[in-house]
Amino acid sequence: MTQYNKKAKIQQFMHYLLLIILTLFILIPFILGFWTSLLPTADISKGALWSSHISLDNYVTAVTQTPIIRYLFNSLIISIITMLAQIIFCSLSAYSFVFLKFKGRDLLFYVFLATMMLPFEAEVIPNFTTVRTLGLLNHYAVMIVPFLTSAFGTFMLRQSFLQIPGELKEAGDIEGLSHWQYYYKVVMPYSKISIYTLAAYSFLSSWNQYLWPMLTTFSDNFRPVQDGLRQLQSQESFNNWGMIQASAAIIIIPTLIALFFGQHYFKSGLNEGAIK
Amino acid sequence: MMENQAKSQNFKLSSEKEKSNISLGYNPYAKDKLYALLFLGPSLLILAIFVFYPMLRTIYLSLFLTNNLGNPTVFVGIKNYLTLLTSSSYINSLIATLIYVIAVSILTIIIGLILAQAATKKVAGISFFRTIFSATMGVSVSVAAIFWLFIFNPSVGLLSQLFTALNLTPINWLTEPGWAMTAIVISTVWMNLGFTFLIFFGALQSVPYTLYEAAQIEGASKSYQFFHITLPMISPTIFFVSIITLIESFKSFGLIDLMTAGGPNNATNLLVYRIYQDAFLNGNYGLSSTESVILAVIIAIFTFIQFKVLEKRVTY
Numbered sequence: 001m002t003q004y005n006k007k008a009k010i011q012q013f014m015h016y017l018l019l020i021i022l023t024l025f026i027l028i029p030f031i032l033g034f035w036t037s038l039l040p041t042a043d044i045s046k047g048a049l050w051s052s053h054i055s056l057d058n059y060v061t062a063v064t065q066t067p068i069i070r071y072l073f074n075s076l077i078i079s080i081i082t083m084l085a086q087i088i089f090c091s092l093s094a095y096s097f098v099f100l101k102f103k104g105r106d107l108l109f110y111v112f113l114a115t116m117m118l119p120f121e122a123e124v125i126p127n128f129t130t131v132r133t134l135g136l137l138n139h140y141a142v143m144i145v146p147f148l149t150s151a152f153g154t155f156m157l158r159q160s161f162l163q164i165p166g167e168l169k170e171a172g173d174i175e176g177l178s179h180w181q182y183y184y185k186v187v188m189p190y191s192k193i194s195i196y197t198l199a200a201y202s203f204l205s206s207w208n209q210y211l212w213p214m215l216t217t218f219s220d221n222f223r224p225v226q227d228g229l230r231q232l233q234s235q236e237s238f239n240n241w242g243m244i245q246a247s248a249a250i251i252i253i254p255t256l257i258a259l260f261f262g263q264h265y266f267k268s269g270l271n272e273g274a275i276k
Numbered sequence: 277m278m279e280n281q282a283k284s285q286n287f288k289l290s291s292e293k294e295k296s297n298i299s300l301g302y303n304p305y306a307k308d309k310l311y312a313l314l315f316l317g318p319s320l321l322i323l324a325i326f327v328f329y330p331m332l333r334t335i336y337l338s339l340f341l342t343n344n345l346g347n348p349t350v351f352v353g354i355k356n357y358l359t360l361l362t363s364s365s366y367i368n369s370l371i372a373t374l375i376y377v378i379a380v381s382i383l384t385i386i387i388g389l390i391l392a393q394a395a396t397k398k399v400a401g402i403s404f405f406r407t408i409f410s411a412t413m414g415v416s417v418s419v420a421a422i423f424w425l426f427i428f429n430p431s432v433g434l435l436s437q438l439f440t441a442l443n444l445t446p447i448n449w450l451t452e453p454g455w456a457m458t459a460i461v462i463s464t465v466w467m468n469l470g471f472t473f474l475i476f477f478g479a480l481q482s483v484p485y486t487l488y489e490a491a492q493i494e495g496a497s498k499s500y501q502f503f504h505i506t507l508p509m510i511s512p513t514i515f516f517v518s519i520i521t522l523i524e525s526f527k528s529f530g531l532i533d534l535m536t537a538g539g540p541n542n543a544t545n546l547l548v549y550r551i552y553q554d555a556f557l558n559g560n561y562g563l564s565s566t567e568s569v570i571l572a573v574i575i576a577i578f579t580f581i582q583f584k585v586l587e588k589r590v591t592y
Contacts, residue, residue: 018394019405026408026469029423032434036426047432089322092315100308100315108316113583115327117576121527121548122568125337125555126330129346146326149319179311208416210530211548215556229418230534241426248422252415259414260407 037245044241058246067220068247071228072254075207078143078224082206083199085144090153090198091191095183097154098161099169109158115151121211128215142216143224147206153198160194161187200258207255225251331572337565346561356566365542366550366567373546376461377525383465384521385514388472393502395473396480406477413470417530424463425450425535453543456536460544463531468524472517479513480506512585519582526575547571 036044037058043051062068096102097109120127127146136142164187172182188195210226217223223231232247338356340348360366391409395402412420427434428449436446449459483506491501507514529548532538538545538553545553547567555564 012399015394015397015399019399022391022394023405023408026411026466028434029420029427029466030411032426033419033423044432047437049434049437089319093319096312096315100312102309102312105312108320112323115323117579118327118331118572119523119527119575120327121529121551122572122575123327123330123334124551125346125561125565125568126333127326129333130325130330146322149322151323151327154319179307179315204413210417210533211552214533215552226416226418226530229422233418233422233534241432244422245426248419252419255414255416256411259410 033245034249036241037249039242041240041242045239058242059250061243062246062250066232066243066247067223068225068228068232068250070220071223071225072251074140074222074228075224075226075251076254078140078209079203079206081140081144082147083203085148086150086153086202087195087199089149091157091188091195092183093149093154094157094161095179095187097158098164099179099182099187112151112154116155120146124211124215127212131216137216138218139222143206143209143213143222146212147202150202153202156198156201157191157194160191164190203258204255334565334568334572337562338569340562342561342565344559346555348562352562356563357570360563360566360570368542369545369547369550372457372543373526376457376464376528376544376546377522379461380464380468380525381518381521383461384468384472385518387465388469388476388517389514391469391473392476392480393506395477409473409477410470412467413474415467415470417467418534420463420467421531421534424459424466428459428535450536451540453540456540456544460531460535463535464525464528467531468521472521475513475517476510479510483509515585516582519578519585523575523578523582526571526578547574 035049038054038056039048039051040053040055040057043053093112097105097112131137131142131146134145136145168186168190169182172186177185207224208226209224210230213224213227214230217227220228220231229244229247229251233244337346337348339351339353341350341352343349395406395409415423426432430436430446430448430451433449435449439446447455449455487505487509488501491505496504527548528546529552532544532546532549533552536544538549548571551564551567551571554560554567
């Protein structure tokens with residue numbers, strides 16, 4: 001009996017050891033980043049990881065001397081509008097594919113599916129010409145308009161709408177609900193979790209856009225955070241490690257908060273798509 | 277006005293139809309066409325302008341020489357394709373991309389599985405570890421690049437200091453070809469882990485516990501259980517994650533732009549970075565379009581495989 005206990009204890013110890021090693025691998029870049037954001041750059045450049053002067057000075061410098069807050073604001077505007085638009089347009093398209101009967105519906109659905117095979121990265125040249133012709137260059141619109149809808153989002157919501165019991169539609173028909181009413185009174189509330197998943201997904205994808213804004217924005221007034229950070233890094237401040245790390249910390253906070261609050265929905269939504 | 281007229285005409289037509297064939301009754305789908313137009317129209321318009329048209333245009337441009345505004349000048353047929361596929365520099369990019377994609381996918385899946393497996397055991401404080409393991413999902417590409425640039429920095433980086441402390445010669449991570457690729461792979465895998473962990477963790481939760489109980493009664497070891505119960509049960513999820521990771525890795529751009537800019541000696545000049553360089557830095561839009569078509573074909577093949585497998589799973 002005692003031997004069994006001993007064995008269990010060693011096993012538990014080994015398990016914690018494994019968990020801690022894995023945690024270190026994941027966390028070291030974060031910890032090092034946040035820690036150095038508190039040190040004066042002069043000490044960091046000497047290779048010191050300790051300093052007698054630990055402060056929030058780098059944050060003050062980042063906020064007052066760089067447009068980092070403006071970048072954040074730009075990204076928030078772009079990501080929130082993109083998110084709302086995708087929720088509306090993807091759900092409307094998904095509704096059409098599930099609840100409407102019209103000629104060519106299946107063909108159109110395959111057309112949607114096909115777009116998921118085409119990587120945006122392979123289409124930047126004509127898209128750049130298009131937004132230039134439309135006069136959208138260097139404006140919020142250039143980062144929003146091409147992403148108002150998404151084939152992936154439509155596909156995901158369609159899968160979820162398909163699971164709504166048929167009786168609900170019958171009941172709705174008896175009540176005399178129009179498609180529009182059925183859409184916002186029944187379908188949307190019923191598929192809440194998938195909508196939240198799409199919200200998180202579209203927000204994060206927009207927030208993480210890098211190549212497209214880099215090609216289409218030229219001024220700090222519209223530049224989103226990802227490219228803003230690139231801008232800061234390429235300027236003379238390249239070696240100002242303390243300030244760069246502070247900027248990184250400032251822009252990581254919103255997504256980490258969103259992630260921790262949205263984790264539950266995100267997890268269930270992702271697994272819905274992945275496991276079935 | 278016109279609309280009203282059309283509507284009344286429609287109404288007349290349908291009421292006539294009803295009279296002539298009463299058994300058909302009221303058609304509940306009569307209005308669906310109009311709704312479909314309203315509901316699908318906006319999405320279709322956006323996809324047409326920003327997905328379909330540019331794909332066709334890219335294929336078209338790939339058959340031309342272009343001027344510096346990106347307009348086609350001389351039709352050259354498949355010459356751009358031949359130029360690329362016989363250029364050792366492009367072949368090197370293809371090989372580098374393949375190495376990168378395969379290394380990233382394998383490491384992401386193995387480490388992701390280890391994380392998920394370690395997080396399933398119910399010990400005190402496990403939810404804390406689960407939260408940490410999913411944390412890199414909130415990290416965007418530029419932040420990841422800054423974190424890792426600092427770690428790989430030859431003079432102040434953590435790794436160099438560690439190497440010096442151990443009396444080893446520090447490695448110039450980002451300026452030596454092989455090590456630059458290693459650094460990019462590590463950073464990408466780290467970024468992928470949050471997402472991969474969440475998916476694998478969910479999959480492990482869905483494996484029926486009775487299977488493990490039965491195995492324990494039989495006296496099967498932990499590793500036997502892992503390889504003969506866990507892996508087969510979650511193999512569809514492993515497949516899903518591999519395809520997603522492969523596709524995303526083929527599209528990698530941000531980390532490369534921020535950390536190595538395709539260097540040193542084009543060692544990390546992966547496909548998307550090349551497309552960007554040839555079009556927007558060198559002004560060679562025709563050649564860049566050709567590279568885009570090749571990338572699109574590669575990604576289409578992988579996406580197609582994914583659909584086929586998903587379809588199979590949905591049917592049973």
